[in-house]
Amino acid sequence: MYRLCVRDHLMIAHSFNGEVFGPAQQMHGATYVVDVAFQRPELDSDGLVIDIGLASESLKAMLADYNYRNLDEVESLNGHNTTTEFMAKVIFDRIAVAIQQGELGETAKGIERVEVKLHESHIAWASYEGAL
Secondary structure, eight states: OEEEEEEEEEEEEEOOOSGGGGGGGSOEEEEEEEEEEEEESSOOTTSOSSOHHHHHHHHHHHHHTTTTEEGGGOGGGTTSOOOHHHHHHHHHHHHHHHHHTTTTOSGGGGOOEEEEEEEOSSSOEEEEEEEO
């Protein structure tokens, strides 16, 4: 399986509901390093997994909807604890739709799996990986 990864970052604020979260029930911030790995079994006719420039630009545009935002105020996220794990799936879903709608180019049609990894710090990360 071939894999190509692009990276960006995301700065957010949020709070969590539930005693399990302890002090994180209060408003706090996070800066995530976001890695997205695109996977396919064979390279396209140009020797690519995906157009790296288009993948980078698309990721930046998707993250812009959440960057410098309080996620507690983002309507599409209402009613959810926006944990690192949850946000990895949110970004995965948006990438999957973009690929299905052709927004990541012809080459992306060969992508079979995507992994979205959010690095919460230098010692902790969460990810979501799935088939398309």
